[in-house]
Amino acid sequence: MASPRQLKLGAFLMSPGHHVAAWRHQDAQADLGADFKAYVRIAQAAEDAKFDLVFLDDTLAIKDTSPQTGRFSARSAFFEPITLLSGIAAVTERIGLAGTVSTTFNEPYTLARKFASLDLISQGRAAWNLVTSNTEAEARNFGDDPHLLHADRYRRAEEFIDVVTGLWASFDDDAFAYDKASGTFYQPDKMHVLNHKGVHFSVQGPLNVRRSPQGHPVVVQAGSSAPGMELAARTAEIVFTAQQTLADAQAFYSDLKARMSRYGRDPSDLLVMPGIFPVIGRTRAEAEDKFARLQDLIDPKVGIRLLSDMIGGFDLSRYPADGPVPDLPETNGGKSRQQLLFELARKEGLSILQLARRIAGARGHWQVVGTAEDIVDQLEERFTKGGADGFNIMPPTLPGGLNDFIELALPELRRRGLFRIEYEGRTLRENLGLRRPATSRFDTGRPDAACNDSVLAAE
Amino acid sequence: MASPRQLKLGAFLMSPGHHVAAWRHQDAQADLGADFKAYVRIAQAAEDAKFDLVFLDDTLAIKDTSPQTGRFSARSAFFEPITLLSGIAAVTERIGLAGTVSTTFNEPYTLARKFASLDLISQGRAAWNLVTSNTEAEARNFGDDPHLLHADRYRRAEEFIDVVTGLWASFDDDAFAYDKASGTFYQPDKMHVLNHKGVHFSVQGPLNVRRSPQGHPVVVQAGSSAPGMELAARTAEIVFTAQQTLADAQAFYSDLKARMSRYGRDPSDLLVMPGIFPVIGRTRAEAEDKFARLQDLIDPKVGIRLLSDMIGGFDLSRYPADGPVPDLPETNGGKSRQQLLFELARKEGLSILQLARRIAGARGHWQVVGTAEDIVDQLEERFTKGGADGFNIMPPTLPGGLNDFIELALPELRRRGLFRIEYEGRTLRENLGLRRPATSRFDTGRPDAACNDSVLAAE
Structure with missing residues (x-):
């Protein structure tokens, strides 16, 4: 008997909460962006609650340095995501670790290597959220040139991700022999030199990091523009998105999944996980009060x-x-x-x-204020009616808002059989139900494809 | 009463040991470069032994991909140093974490941020080993251009480090108010925009990471060429070096320290720590046998x-x-x-x-084969005769070679009062006896300078 379909959950840990005034609220730890041990406690709470992953966004700048308003913003100092996730990897066992890194201000060899290393440290729990960076403040920290145009950023990203996934296939899973007697460290026919020569990049390879138990990191994207959706259809395994209504969510979901066939991909190879900003109370009045208090602090x-x-x-x-x-x-x-x-x-x-x-709270994402039942009703509707495969929870405050979700909403999700009680696997891919990538670029890695080949061969 | 001068110790953790054939030896874990938990055990052993720091080198490539010889090399796959150190930071408390990152294939904003984040995660235990990268294999992973010439690499490095240290001074130590009532997150007069415009870089700043308890990461360098020594005299706080004889070590030590006055620095602001490759036995014959077994595996x-x-x-x-x-x-x-x-x-x-x-073992570094007494005699001589402030231990094998040093040589060092029994402080700077950097670029950070000012002001 097939187990019922269950939704996937990410905990989007923007310090110190998603509401713009979060840090002033009593439920938020104002200095979370400088307190590693507090971040660890939050990640461990998410792991105890069996979240699929924690997710960290990123900005390569302090966006607002004006003397008038900059001082009021909590987004002025925070951890770099890959170092933070590497630290969290050491003190967690099962939760996925998704970090944002820009394709505009990095080199593919460096990025491929950082994530491969995180994936190995975490024994197969890493995910890379590809962004192209969209602010001038970021561009000004990386040179004199004006920021690349939107279309150019996506062309660069298209080539960037091909280099990265190519580098991640540098060694087959069983390439390393470690044979002390013969002196063979790896088998040379299982090592692949990329030799990429493209418009934006020239990268020889191979990558100097071994593959992890999940093959390579899960690829995440968030862009919902036309080039963003096309890139996601071709390469993403998770898409974080922002739709306000069920109808919009359904339209996005079916559009994106339909685009995948063009690239020979199955709809199940990609999980759509909209962001949701939940303000949860034991009663509706309590939830509305909570939200009003946050709004008053703006x-x-x-x-x-x-x-x-x-x-x-x-x-x-x-x-x-x-x-x-x-x-x-x-x-x-x-x-x-x-x-x-x-x-x-x-x-x-x-x-x-x-x-x-x-x-001010959800930054254009979906916002729900209500009881656990109200919130779970809405999640269930989007999940069962073709609008989502899971959700990226954006707590209004941290740690308070995440604790609310864990204590109030998760039991209701579980009562309805919509969320796991225990992790299904050890790697992020196993928990997400995503297939393990091919061991080399010349192997599709699809069990069914292998079966078909056998059938054909037997005819 | 002043405590006697004691030497500083780094554990240079090149996987799986420094000898080129280390991985084939029974004392080495061949797959250490892919086993995070094994690395953690080694770092924790070094911390239990009160080493000042662990040190990771780096290469941005697999140097040897030839089908003839590449397969025999253990240096084909290993962790990226900053992710590995971030993971180790989470499960250690006192040991310093020194990682190598190249100025040739990185952007200063990215590098400043990664190390600032590691410094915060570790609560003030990070160190950056500046290298300029010296192989064509590395250049081929980062574009079509031929590798920068040696002199050009150093000119870039000179500007690079000024940008990095400038970014590390973006916020004063007490800039963050976290004042929920007034809404003031940081005090704007304690935030500094760098606005760097140079030959190689244009970086606006400020950096978006808070300073750590040690101010900023310790700066390490290894180059012994003329431009390398000049850069070190101006900016380095630790220099790893390679001299074969006491006379050469003394000459290097006094030359380097003499150059510092040109930059208004005190000789005590920089620690010279030569690498040493020790093969230790309970008897000389045992040590020589150990070394011969390693050499036989080449x-x-x-x-x-x-x-x-x-x-x-x-x-x-x-x-x-x-x-x-x-x-x-x-x-x-x-x-x-x-x-x-x-x-x-x-x-x-x-x-x-x-x-x-x-x-094959020490790669041009100082190599000593003998008993613990033999080795400690030599360390003591270099340390007391003006050749070194400490040493970077390069174990022939890992974990075996480091355990030998801890079990055999450390007790002898302690018997002679040359090495600590307990950490002196909590941050790496405190343990190394290095002063904390100025809180802003306009403050020298020297307690004595501050005293002089007070005296002058009182006159």
Whole structure:
């Protein structure tokens, strides 16, 4: 008997919580971004709760250094994700470790190696969230050139990921003989030199790190623009996304999965995991109170600055806060996020400040305020009606908001049979139900493909 | 009463031991380069023994991919140092964590951030070993261009380290207020934007990681060429070096320390720690037997290939192994190492194979085979006669060779009062006796300077 389909869960651990005013709230540890042991406690709590993974975003800059508003932002200092996840790997056993690294400001050999090393340290629990970086503040930390245009960033990313996955196949799983008697360390026919020569990169290889028990790290993406979706359809194994409604989520889900066949991929090779910002109370009134308290802590300047960042750095503080969102030129930032926000403001007739307050928690992601039943009803609906394979939980505060989800929502998810009681496997791929990548580039790694070959061969 | 001067010790953990044939020996774990938990046990053993630090070298490539010899080399797959050290940081408390990262194939913002994050994760135990990378194999993993010339690499490194230390001073130690009531996360006058515009780099800053309890990571260097020594005199806090004799060590030590005054630095701001490859037995005969067993495991092809790599990639396998070392053109590799080896071969009239076997263990570093007394006699002599402030122990095998040093040599060092019984402090700087760097770039950070100011102010 096949076990019932269960949803996957990520814990998106943005310090010190996703709400822009989180750090001022009593449920948040304001200095979490400088306290490794506190991060470990949170990751271990997520592991005890059997989350599939913890997820860390990244920004290669302090976005806001203005003397007027910068001082109010908790996103001014935080850990670099790969070092933090490597530390967490050492004191956890089963939870997946997903970190964000940009393809725009890195070299593929360096990135492939860092994640391969994390994957080996964690014994097969690493995941790489590919981003192309979308702010000018980041570009200014890496040279004089203006930031690459959106389309150029994606062309670079397309080639980047091929180099990375090629490097991850440098050695077959059984390449290392360690044969002390004969002196054979590895078998040369199981070592593959990449010799990549492309438009953006020239990388010889091989990579100097052994493959992990899960083959190579899981590939995560978040872009929802057209080039982002195409890249995801071809290469991603998890997509974090942001849709406000079930209908939008269903449309995105079926669109993305349909694109995969073009690349010879099965829809089950990719998990769609929308972000959700849950504010949970024992009653609806308690949940609404919690949310109102967070909203009360928003400094309007900080909220409008966050909104300005999210639409690609266009400074909205120069417009009346109570006036309408102006018609803005297209910027070079994240395309899909910008469009979502403008549509939201137009549809509901929001002022700048109202829009800023609206996105202060979930930053354009799906936001649900209610009881555990309310939240699980909505998760179940998206999951069973073709809108999601799982969810990336964005706690309003850390550690408080994650504890709320674990204590209140998880028991209800389990009561309905929607979430695991124990990990199914040891590696992240095993827990996510994702297949192990081919041992070399010339092997598809699909058990069914191998079966078909045998059938054909027998005919 | 001042405590007697004691020497500092690093454990140089090259997997699976420094001898080129180490992995074939029974005292080495052949797959150490893929076994995180084994590395943790070794680091914890070094911490139990009160070593100042563990040290990881790095190469951004598999140097030897030839089907003839590559398969015999254990240096084909190993952990990336910063991920490995971040993992080790989570399960150790006091030992320093020194990792090698190249200035030639990285961006200063990325490097500053990784080490700042490791420094915070470890609560002030990180150290960065600056290298400029010296092989063509590495260059071929990072683009089409030929490898930068030696002098150009050093010019880039000079600017690189200034950007990195500038970024490490982005926030004063007390910049973060975390004041929930007023909403002030950090004090803006304690945040510094670097705005670096140089020949090689343009980096705005500030860095988005908080300073650690030791201020910033300890800066380590190893180059002994003229530009390398000048860079070290200006910026390094530890120098790993390789001299064969006491006279050479004394000359290097006094030369380097003398250069520091040009940069307004005190000789005590820099520790000279030569590498030593110790083969230790309970008797001299036992030590010599141990060494002979390792030498017997050398495959001549592998030994000559290592020698070729060490002189900058010039292929010596095309010459008769029993013939003299030919006159070679100057290459673009590590200058100081090349010169040391050629001088050694000339002075002792060694054949290619003899020279290869000679460097198969210590790779041009100082090699001592003997009892614990023999080894400690030599360490004491170098330490007390102006040749060293401490030593970087290069175990022939891992874990076996490190355990030998801990069990046999350390008790003798302690009997003579030359090494600590307990850590003096919590941070690496405290244990090394290095001063904490200034809290901002405009403060010298010297307690005596501050005192002088007070005296002047009182006059």
